[in-house]
Amino acid sequence: MKQYFKYIAILALGIVSCEPEFDNPVDEAGAYSNGEADFSRYVALGNSLTAGYADNALYITGQENSYPNILAQQFDKTQDIEEFTIPFMSDNAGGLLAGGNQITNNRLVLSVVDGDTLPRVYTGMQPTTEVGNVQQGPFSNMGVPGAKSYHLGAQGYGNIQGVAVGTANPYFARFASEPNASVMEDALAQDPTFFSLWIGNNDVLGYARSGGTGEYQLNNLEPSTYGENDITDPNVFASVYSEMVQALAANASGGVLINIPDVASVPFFTRVPVNAIPLDAQTAGALNQQFSAYNTQVLPGLVQAGFITAEEAQNRQINFAEGQNYVTLQDESLTDISQAIQGAPFNLDPQTAGLLSQLRQATPTDLIPLTSSGFLGTPVGDNPNMINGVSVPLGDEHVLTNAEQELIRDATDRYNQVISGLAQANGLAFVDANAMLNTLATDGISYDGGFVTSEFVTGGAFSLDGIHLTPRGNAIVSNRIIDAINDTYNADVPEVNVGSYGTVTYSNEVQ
Amino acid sequence: MKKLLFLGLFGLMAAVTYAGGYRVSLQGQRSLAMGHTGVAVVNNAELAFFNPAGLVYLEDKINLAAGASAVFSNVKYQNSEFGISSETDSPVGTPFYAYGSYRVNDWLTLGLAAYTPYGSTVEWPTDWAGSHLVNNIDLQAIYIQALASVKISDKLSVGGGPIYVNGSVNFNRNLNRTLTDVDGNRSNVTVDASGVSAFGWSASAMYNATEDLRFGINYRSEIMVEAEGGDATFRNVPNSPLTPFQNTEFDAALPMPAELSVGLSYQLLDKWLFAFDYNMTYWDVYESLDIDFANATPDSNNPRNYKNSSSYRFGLQYFANETVTLRVGYYFDESPVQSGYFAPETPRNDAHGFTGGLSLHVSNRFSIDAAFLYNRYEEIDESYNYYTENGETVPFEGTYKTSAFIPGLGVTYKL
Incomplete structure (x- = not known):
């Protein structure tokens, strides 16, 4: 009799091994293709947009939803890649501490107070990210909030001693390999097989956000003399940008360059009507x-x-x-x-x-x-x-007057000529973020749940600071980058589902 | 050793399925081994479920049958546009049955039955791509039935009786595709109700055309299980008047649809028995899964729009010798889920069921019944098109593949 049970058991084993199996499983090798690109060590360079900064702060979930991290997850579906490392903040409050003192605000959240639904500073927890607590790298996401084009090659930009006096950046100080390192040095030391570069936004944005109080430093070739709210000379931009592209492209299988949007297309400047x-x-x-x-x-x-x-x-x-x-x-x-x-x-x-x-x-x-x-x-x-x-x-x-906007447009156009020219000359993928944000501001971009637009709070693309993108905005950027990479490198990287990415965060834990 | 082998097997897989919708066709090991036929088979106390009219034709005064199955089932989901894939990790389901009959006199047999014809356990990875539709569901219903079987003549008998149902449901899904608290934890709701009672009935008839040929018909009524005052628990909801989700109570109704079976059995060459059943399950009653929250939380309406579905069942039995009876079967089980309504909480498409098993007659009175069922499902590209977000319908699309392997053991005792 025992024999029969044994037969049943053996039969059962045979059938159990027939697990459900797709004809073309997406989670196995060969489902997608990296083409001529090698994504095994992808390094992302840029500013706040690259870091995943949103709602006027850098915080963990924003970093997780940054376009480089979204890209890395999709690259992982085409080939084996090394872990995409991120210099994570300590919390989702977002404020920075230096020596225990808060030096940047917590993130904004959408709150309802006395019937007014507005972005307000989140006070649900004290910030815990100490700038002096340096993170051990190397990090794949080298995005540094606040960085301008000429900062990436600047040694000492992550020197914590310089943070208080404004010669260094607190976000880079958190993860620079050593006080005198530059962002570029730390990136190149990783020997990236693939890179993305989205830099130059702050070269005009500082001026724009200040309402145009700074200067257009046309023909001033010495960035060390620039103020925070000045517009970078296009020749300075061209020179530092091209140097970075040459250095990054030298040993990489490829990369993607992303150009500079028109500041007038973001809700930070379009939200408040001028006939208010x-x-x-x-x-x-x-x-x-x-x-x-x-x-x-x-x-x-x-x-x-x-x-x-x-x-x-x-x-x-x-x-x-x-x-x-x-x-x-x-x-x-x-x-x-x-x-x-x-x-x-x-x-x-x-x-x-x-x-x-x-x-x-x-x-x-x-x-x-x-x-x-x-x-x-x-x-x-x-x-x-x-x-x-x-x-x-x-x-x-x-007020950012039309005349001041003209200066920004002039600089932006010149930067963008440099970026597209270098992409073409080096056979790199190129994403026209300028055109994309204009589309967001005019027609919107469709997804399975409707349209994503630049409308403040409700449009879905922009976080509560009106400048930086939501996770959904990052997903849209990621898809554009993926399309460009697929075209340029004959790859088949799958897009992401934009509707799965969130927009603004609600909380009434505000002061 | 055999125990170890079985345990090892059980550990290998995860669970769900067995028939269309959340119908679990595992109501007797002897019947299951023959493709879950039985409306016209007089074999043992499994008749209490399949056709109570036949109980009166059992030869012994007391007949008992009991058993349980272990449901191992996997569902895989993938979407090739976005390179997403997920697989359920469901606990092993253990539907059971226990039947007894007692012959009062030559024309009357009384019986008692407990069985679990409906149920579903599906656990997707939390926050998976379809988490706005379901993270996990555990649906259970135990039927307890009193039976009478009356012989009208040697050729014709009728049977049936009232059914008491005790049901429970636990269901969790995310509130939508993106809502989180400030730390990025997805907002979700669990609805939980247990000890829900409902009543129904079944009625059947059996006709013995010749010594070798029988016909049977069985009808089990629809039973609407109505959960009232269940608990709805919201988690990870942002602290904001914009998302006013408070824990509350809910009402919901889930139908256990009516089922009609007709069939025949034919005895040939003494040692062989052939059986055929046709089932119709009246799933069209399942139009929508509506959860009515007690407070201001918007009610949740989820169209299902099931259609009536048929099963075609074939079984063969062979009396090998005094101690062994062998059985095989096949059935085709049509899914009640219509295209565009393919919700991942019951990801069912048409199934081909292959069954086999045997009885070991340990003594004249006592037998051990073993059966297995392997369900084969075709890979299917489907979608659920009735989820809405900000007034837009957002289809949840992908490819599904299910498999189910279900071994079961039971005993038969007669006195």
């Missing part, structure tokens, strides 16, 4: 009364005196109406009339003259940074007749 001032008919009338003498006497008088042109006088007219009104601002490109109007025949007092000195009303082409949204419409010193953006013009830092 709602007025009723009565207030508009009273304001027009206030500016009547300026419009009808001062400006024509200055033209007559030959002090300003008729065209400038036209541009400086101030007019309000019932409904939404364009803000008023100080435009440093206008003629300073404050001295002239204190004299005859205008005889204005110094305070009024100061307000009118470079006054104009905004036009649809001016942009207001997201960070100024809380400032517009506030009274100056509780005086209901002194309203910021209306009766009191906004300062330079609150």
Whole structure:
């Protein structure tokens, strides 16, 4: 009798070994292909976008959803790769500590307070990431938040001694192999078989975020003299960028270069409407009364005196109406009339003259940074007749004027020519992130759950800081990069499902 | 040694399936070995399930049969567009049965039965690609039935009786494809209800056309298992008025559909018995899985739109000698799941069931019954198209492949 059980058992074994097996299993070798590329040691270089910075901070889940980490997971489906290492933060709060003192803010979360749904700083936990607690590398994701093009080759950029005085970067200080190392040295030391490079955004973004308070350092070839809010000279950019590409491409099987988006396409600059001032008919009338003498006497008088042109006088007219009104601002490109109007025949007092000195009303082409949204419409010193953006013009830092945008566009175009030219010359994959973000800002990009757009908070692409991408935005970038790699290297890397990646995080643990 | 071998086997696989939907066709080792036929077979107390009318034709005064199966089943999922794959890691399912009959007089036999015709245990890896539809489900229903079998003539008998059902369900899924708390933990909900009672009935008839040829018909009623006041537990929900999910109670109803079986058996050359059953399961009652939360949490409506499904069953029995009876069978089991409604909590497509087994007659009264079932499923490209996100329907697509191997052991005792 025992014999029979034995037969059943043996029969059973035979059948159990017939596990369900797909005809073409995706988790086995040969399902996908790396083509002519070798992804075994992929190193990503760049700035905050590469690091996975989002919601105005760097934190663990953002790092996990960075496009380089998404790419590495997809590369892993085509061949054996080395572990993609990331200099993880200590928490999901995101703030940095230096010597126990917090030096950067916690991340933003979407909160509802008194019925207002707004991004606010997360206070659910104290930050725990100490800059001085240096992480042992090497790290595959070499993205350093805040880095400009010329920083990647700068020795000492990760020297913790320089963090406090602004000569070094706290994020790189966390994982530099030694105080004097440069990002490029640490990247090249890993002998990458494949690389990605997305750098140059901050070379214009610093200027843009400051409302254009810095300078376009055209023809200044010495970056060490640049301020934080300056635009990098395109020749400096070209020289450091091409040096990096040569060094990275020398021993790698390939790489991908990603160009610089138009800053005007991100919600940080498009969220706050430039005609943000709602007025009723009565207030508009009273304001027009206030500016009547300026419009009808001062400006024509200055033209007559030959002090300003008729065209400038036209541009400086101030007019309000019932409904939404364009803000008023100080435009440093206008003629300073404050001295002239204190004299005859205008005889204005110094305070009024100061307000009118470079006054104009905004036009649809001016942009207001997201960070100024809380400032517009506030009274100056509780005086209901002194309203910021209306009766009191906004300062330079609150408006990115069209003229300032022109400088950014000029630099961005020149950087992008360098990037696409080098991609072509070196046979590297190239991703036009500039075009992609414009598409996000206009038509949106479709996915299985609808459309991803640049709309602030609800669009899905941008995190709560209005500049950096959400996990879903990173997924879209990853798919573009994968497409470019597949084209360039005859590879078959699978895309990711954009709808599986989240957008903004909710929490009411805010102050 | 044999124990070790079996245990070793059990450890090799993970579990789920056995028939269309969440029907578990494992209600007797002798019947199972013959392709789960039995509506027209007079063999042992398994008749209590297959056709209670036949109990009255059993030769002995008391008949007992009991047994259990071990369900080892794997489901694999993959999506080649994105290079995603997952495999269930379900615990071993152990459906069981216990039947007894007692002949009161020449024309009346009474019986008691306990069996588990419906159930499902599926565990996908937590947060897998389809986690917005299901992470895991454990559905159990125990049927307890009192029976009477009445002989109208030597050729015709009828039977049946009331059924009491005790059911439980535990189901977990993520709230959607992306929602997490601040630390990135996916927000999910578990609904749990147990000790849910419901009632139904079955009725059957058997007709012995000749000494060798029998016909049978059996109908088991639909039983709606209605969970009221079950516990809904939300986890990893962001602390925000934008996601107001509070733990609450829920109501939900899950049908155990009606089943009609008709069939015949034919005895030939003394030693052989051939059986054929046709089953129709009235799955069209399963239109939607709706979870009605007690508080303001939006109700969860999940269209299923099952269709009635048929099974065609064939079995052969051979009396080898005094101590051994051998059996083989085959069935084709049509899935009730329609294209576009392929939800990963019951990832069933059509199955080919291959069965075999034997009885060892240890004594005149006592037998050991063993059976195995191997279900073969074709690889299938399917999708569930009725998940919605922000008003958009988002299909969950991929390729599925299931296999199931189910060994079982039972005993028969007669007095």
